[in-house]
Amino acid sequence: MGAVNESATQTKPGLLERLEDGPVICAEGYLFEFERRGYLQAGAFVPEVVLEHPELVAQLHREFVHAGSDVVEAFTYYAHREKLKIIGRENDLEPINRQALALAKEVADETGTLFAGDICNTNVFVPDEEETHKQVRAMFEEQVGWAIEAGVDFVIGETFSWATEAALATEMIKEAGVPAVITLAVHREPHTREGWSPEEACKRLEDAGADVVGLNCIRGPQTMLPLLEKIRATVKGHVAALPVPYRTHDEQPTFQSLEDAHYHDFPDGRPFPTALDPFVCNRYELGDFARAAHSLGVNYLGVCCGAAPHHIRSVAEALGRTPPASRYTADMSKHAYLGTDPTLKKEYREFAKEL
Numbered sequence: 641m642g643a644v645n646e647s648a649t650q651t652k653p654g655l656l657e658r659l660e661d662g663p664v665i666c667a668e669g670y671l672f673e674f675e676r677r678g679y680l681q682a683g684a685f686v687p688e689v690v691l692e693h694p695e696l697v698a699q700l701h702r703e704f705v706h707a708g709s710d711v712v713e714a715f716t717y718y719a720h721r722e723k724l725k726i727i728g729r730e731n732d733l734e735p736i737n738r739q740a741l742a743l744a745k746e747v748a749d750e751t752g753t754l755f756a757g758d759i760c761n762t763n764v765f766v767p768d769e770e771e772t773h774k775q776v777r778a779m780f781e782e783q784v785g786w787a788i789e790a791g792v793d794f795v796i797g798e799t800f801s802w803a804t805e806a807a808l809a810t811e812m813i814k815e816a817g818v819p820a821v822i823t824l825a826v827h828r829e830p831h832t833r834e835g836w837s838p839e840e841a842c843k844r845l846e847d848a849g850a851d852v853v854g855l856n857c858i859r860g861p862q863t864m865l866p867l868l869e870k871i872r873a874t875v876k877g878h879v880a881a882l883p884v885p886y887r888t889h890d891e892q893p894t895f896q897s898l899e900d901a902h903y904h905d906f907p908d909g910r911p912f913p914t915a916l917d918p919f920v921c922n923r924y925e926l927g928d929f930a931r932a933a934h935s936l937g938v939n940y941l942g943v944c945c946g947a948a949p950h951h952i953r954s955v956a957e958a959l960g961r962t963p964p965a966s967r968y969t970a971d972m973s974k975h976a977y978l979g980t981d982p983t984l985k986k987e988y989r990e991f992a993k994e995l
């Protein structure tokens with residue numbers, strides 16, 4: 641199993657080498673994108689699209705790389721035993737994982753990007769029930785095992801509300817012999833479900849062997865940024881930040897807590913998860929976040945649930961990159977009314993104030 645990884649790292653720099661050279665960008669948020677497109681059901685949020693429309697998954701990977709992602713993250717988020725069981729598809733557990741890994745590998749190989757495996761919160765972990773720890777270990781072990789067999793460059797463990805569950809993920813990934821990127825999900829109260837501050841939890845995960853620690857999902861740029869400063873000041877190694885692209889604020893710091901002043905007839909009582917449209921950050925806000933987080937010393941950056949390729953392009957450009965998609969970055973000088981190009985007709989440019 642180790643031989644697969646050795647041959648991969650000989651042909652391209654690995655995650656840790658790239659982080660030494662500068663920031664690494666990782667696009668996330670496949671669940672929400674496929675939900676919007678009509679290939680995945682909100683609620684259980686299981687990535688069935690991997691088996692049903694694999695060509696679409698490969699295409700979305702390509703779109704995110706085109707926009708500037710340095711990582712192709714296998715779409716195995718919530719492709720774990722508990723989630724497959726709740727939708728009655730436990731028999732598809734291994735096929736869905738192997739297929740998601742093969743699709744990500746294909747795109748990583750063709751683009752020279754990093755190929756990442758992915759595990760996440762299991763929703764069965766209970767800290768004082770030892771039996772659940774065994775169950776969680778077994779779930780991580782099978783998913784990490786398939787990722788290693790597929791030849792991943794590293795494994796991401798993400799959206800953990802319990803830092804102790806994140807520590808189990810760290811342990812399983814490090815035992816498999818690859819770098820571990822571990823990110824925590826911080827809810828309304830700015831601490832983990834154990835009651836640890838994000839910086840204390842990240843320090844513990846770093847001490848447990850995680851190569852990159854930080855936060856992803858749940859909080860938007862405005863309510864994630866203040867937590868990152870303390871994490872950066874507390875841990876020694878690399879720090880990750882992948883917010884959701886929504887305008888969360890002090891009173892409603894998470895995307896689950898956002899309330900809409902203009903619309904109230906939500907089928908499920910709140911905008912999350914299918915009516916968050918009015919809260920979406922524009923691309924420049926994500927660029928501002930990336931610049932601010934990077935200047936704090938955060939060097940693994942991305943966007944989570946709700947992200948689309950234009951957000952990732954903006955993150956990449958904020959970090960000084962020009963991904964292929966930058967060829968089409970706006971040039972309003974050529975706009976018929978708002979432009980400045982000398983070939984534009986005066987009669988149109990003068991009409992600009994009437995638009």
Ligand SMILES: [Zn+2]
Nearest residue numbers: 857858944945
């Ligand atoms: Zn997310």
